[in-house]
Amino acid sequence: xxxxxxxxxxxxxxxxxxxxxxxxxxxxxxxxxxxxxxxxxxxxxxxxxxxxxxxxxxxxxxxxxxxxxxxxxxxxxxxxxxxxxxxxxxxxxxxxxxxxxxxxxxxxxxxxxxxxxxxxxxxxxxxxxxxxxxxxxxxxxxxxxxxxxxxxxxxxxxxxxxxxxxxxxxxxxxxxxxxxxxxxxxxxxxxxxxxxxxxxxxxxxxxxxxxxxxxxxxxxxxxxxxxxxxxxxxxxxxxxxxxxxxxxxxxxxxxx
Amino acid sequence: xxxxxxxxxxxxxxxxxxxxxxxxxxxxxxxxxxxxxxxxxxxxxxxxxxxxxxxxxxxxxxxxxxxxxxxxxxxxxxxxxxxxxxxxxxxxxxxxxxxxxxxxxxxxxxxxxxxxxxxxxxxxxxxxxxxxxxxxxxxxxxxxxxxxxxxxxxxxxxxxxxxxxxxxxxxxxxxxxxxxxxxxxxxxxxxxxxxxxxxxxxxxxxxxxxxxxxxxxxxxxxxxxxxxxxxxxxxxxxxxxxxxxxxxxxxxxxxxxxxxxxxxxxxxxxxxxxxxxxx
Amino acid sequence: xxxxxxxxxxxxxxxxxxxxxxxxxxxxxxxxxxxxxxxxxxxxxxxxxxxxxxxxxxxxxxxxxxxxxxxxxxxxxxxxxxxxxxxxxxxxxxxxxxxxxxxxxxxxxxxxxxxxxxxxxxxxxxxxxxxxxxxxxxxxxxxxxxxxxxxxxxxxxxxxxxxxxxxxxxxxxxxxxxxxxxxxxxxxxxxxxxxxxxxxxxxxxxxxxxxxxxxxxxxxxxxxxxxxxxxxxxxxxxxxxxxxxxxxxxxxxxxxxxxxxxxxxxxxx
Numbered sequence: 001x002x003x004x005x006x007x008x009x010x011x012x013x014x015x016x017x018x019x020x021x022x023x024x025x026x027x028x029x030x031x032x033x034x035x036x037x038x039x040x041x042x043x044x045x046x047x048x049x050x051x052x053x054x055x056x057x058x059x060x061x062x063x064x065x066x067x068x069x070x071x072x073x074x075x076x077x078x079x080x081x082x083x084x085x086x087x088x089x090x091x092x093x094x095x096x097x098x099x100x101x102x103x104x105x106x107x108x109x110x111x112x113x114x115x116x117x118x119x120x121x122x123x124x125x126x127x128x129x130x131x132x133x134x135x136x137x138x139x140x141x142x143x144x145x146x147x148x149x150x151x152x153x154x155x156x157x158x159x160x161x162x163x164x165x166x167x168x169x170x171x172x173x174x175x176x177x178x179x180x181x182x183x184x185x186x187x188x189x190x191x192x193x194x195x196x197x198x199x200x201x202x203x204x205x206x207x208x209x210x211x212x213x214x215x216x217x218x219x220x221x222x223x224x225x226x227x228x229x230x231x232x233x234x235x236x237x238x239x240x241x242x243x244x245x246x247x248x249x250x251x252x253x254x255x256x
Numbered sequence: 257x258x259x260x261x262x263x264x265x266x267x268x269x270x271x272x273x274x275x276x277x278x279x280x281x282x283x284x285x286x287x288x289x290x291x292x293x294x295x296x297x298x299x300x301x302x303x304x305x306x307x308x309x310x311x312x313x314x315x316x317x318x319x320x321x322x323x324x325x326x327x328x329x330x331x332x333x334x335x336x337x338x339x340x341x342x343x344x345x346x347x348x349x350x351x352x353x354x355x356x357x358x359x360x361x362x363x364x365x366x367x368x369x370x371x372x373x374x375x376x377x378x379x380x381x382x383x384x385x386x387x388x389x390x391x392x393x394x395x396x397x398x399x400x401x402x403x404x405x406x407x408x409x410x411x412x413x414x415x416x417x418x419x420x421x422x423x424x425x426x427x428x429x430x431x432x433x434x435x436x437x438x439x440x441x442x443x444x445x446x447x448x449x450x451x452x453x454x455x456x457x458x459x460x461x462x463x464x465x466x467x468x469x470x471x472x473x474x475x476x477x478x479x480x481x482x483x484x485x486x487x488x489x490x491x492x493x494x495x496x497x498x499x500x501x502x503x504x505x506x507x508x509x510x511x512x513x514x515x516x517x518x519x520x521x522x523x524x525x526x527x528x529x530x531x532x533x534x535x
Numbered sequence: 536x537x538x539x540x541x542x543x544x545x546x547x548x549x550x551x552x553x554x555x556x557x558x559x560x561x562x563x564x565x566x567x568x569x570x571x572x573x574x575x576x577x578x579x580x581x582x583x584x585x586x587x588x589x590x591x592x593x594x595x596x597x598x599x600x601x602x603x604x605x606x607x608x609x610x611x612x613x614x615x616x617x618x619x620x621x622x623x624x625x626x627x628x629x630x631x632x633x634x635x636x637x638x639x640x641x642x643x644x645x646x647x648x649x650x651x652x653x654x655x656x657x658x659x660x661x662x663x664x665x666x667x668x669x670x671x672x673x674x675x676x677x678x679x680x681x682x683x684x685x686x687x688x689x690x691x692x693x694x695x696x697x698x699x700x701x702x703x704x705x706x707x708x709x710x711x712x713x714x715x716x717x718x719x720x721x722x723x724x725x726x727x728x729x730x731x732x733x734x735x736x737x738x739x740x741x742x743x744x745x746x747x748x749x750x751x752x753x754x755x756x757x758x759x760x761x762x763x764x765x766x767x768x769x770x771x772x773x774x775x776x777x778x779x780x781x782x783x784x785x786x787x788x789x790x791x792x793x794x795x796x797x798x799x800x801x802x803x804x
Contacts, residue, residue, distance in 0.1 A: 022338035071289035159625035168615025168642035173649035181627040
């Protein structure tokens, strides 16, 4: 009992030391944050956002930016779903152990680098704009979906597939007539789940120049047009909640 | 096969019409989406792009490993960890009081009637809305705003994580606390114990492992997020990475990507170990 | 085009012997039932005939050729000419019945035609006629997870009808059906086999059903053939030797067989 307590105490001490070290690293510029002057400055900054900007021309631009973001998230997810399915087949070990190792490594690599970093890299290759954002989303999401699809394929009962193969069906046909219908609901719910994540990502990718609402936000904030920025923020929140609601409805209709 | 029954012209797949309309809808959405996203794979094969890209990718090899640079990366990495950790601490300090405020089990007015009095009920709803507001704005956007409010550097990162993750932690804390068995808390409250005592001796012991486990998981996410936030100037590894990318110094980018992947992996392992230990 | 096993033994990886020195032969168009207590090796025997298990010893002949001497493609072609129907057909829950039935056509279809059929079923009439044999034509467009166990079993049999198999290997084909349906389902299968000239080998746990519908009965016990006799020569002695005191449980007893069942059962009581 005392041994356990001692261990718990040591762990707590280590944790507190770690926390203290972290805080010590940062205190340099946090102190000024609590000064009266800083508070006034922040309040002024926050007040600058009200009221959000309107105007037909601006709202039109905002609607276009929202649609652009929506299109990026949708296309990116779609591309990733297709690429993820193709990559999942070797990653589930269907084409041998070498292909399995290689494809898992590739998927892990795609997944490990966040969308925003991919976007910063893709922008260098494909130029500024939503196309780069779409590609960045697709690249990262391929890694995530490929891994999830591969797990779904591995966990699916093999009997239906084996049954068809035993009666002389070809590999491709047997896959589409047994394995695919078995995993389809799970694949669809993974895709929807990633779409919900990707609409959030698409909204901010523009910060590195990859189009959509993020780019608008970055632009207006850089020029300190805070009221415009406030409208963009509202549009972002609205768009994300709309996509969540849509995705939820599709999910419910699917599980019926 | 024996001869089939006479062909029945009424035999049609009832799913067909739905499928055709779904396919048409899909195509009708795909075209404008492609247009809006300026979808044009041809740009990828454009000789100028290929040249620029291959030149940039060429600089990736070999990764940069000069001692000075590694020191810089090490410092930036530590700063990233610090931002994530302190950010999570701030989030915790925001989330815990709000979660307690919003908790129904600790309500004394609900004890007798089963319903809360108007004022506390309003306060609880307001807390929930505040939490939704905090987490519905992505941490990167918070960082973007805060960089302008408090200046470039670590503080913006810490606050951005604190605000977003405060919203997320608060929501999940509420869920965890509400799903706990209310019996212990209620009997303490009914016997006249104060709210704080009821929390400390009734609710907390039952929920502690789950609360800690989720907080640790969020810390792991915060590590990843703090790297990303560096891209908008909120300090740490991301800020260095953005600089190197802007200078097209591929070797430096590669080194930092490797460090990033390693960092995420270590955080993932540490978080898994901690959570196993807590449960 | 005979199908035969000669001195075949099958051992499982664990070391257990499932079939021991089995020799049996089926002429084209012949229909035989395999009976025996559970664990006797009936399923293993069917899987060996269906080229799904490669025996440790002995020779296999399926539809006139030795499957294990064929190239991989030819072996697969041979598998397309037989149909191994498992006791509980493994149907994907969300697949529609029409595709589950038409999956029996896959060996005859190109991959392209198979994919096209998923977009719009290409041989709808075949699928409906096959289901009609088992009074399931109204289930054509239902999802498989909406079916009862007995309906699923009959969908599996409809898949067999839709295929062009020349060798029917049926593992407890009517185990989930009530006696009257079991009778008529077996009748349909046997009539189809006769029309095609296909060979039928069916394992059955209901002895009375086997006696009523098959002219040749093979008794299997502990992986060995105990008897292989025309129906007329299968009597109490053989059945008691095969089942022992379990015999009473081995009757499904549809009305017309009740008398015979009771007669046999009395002997073991």
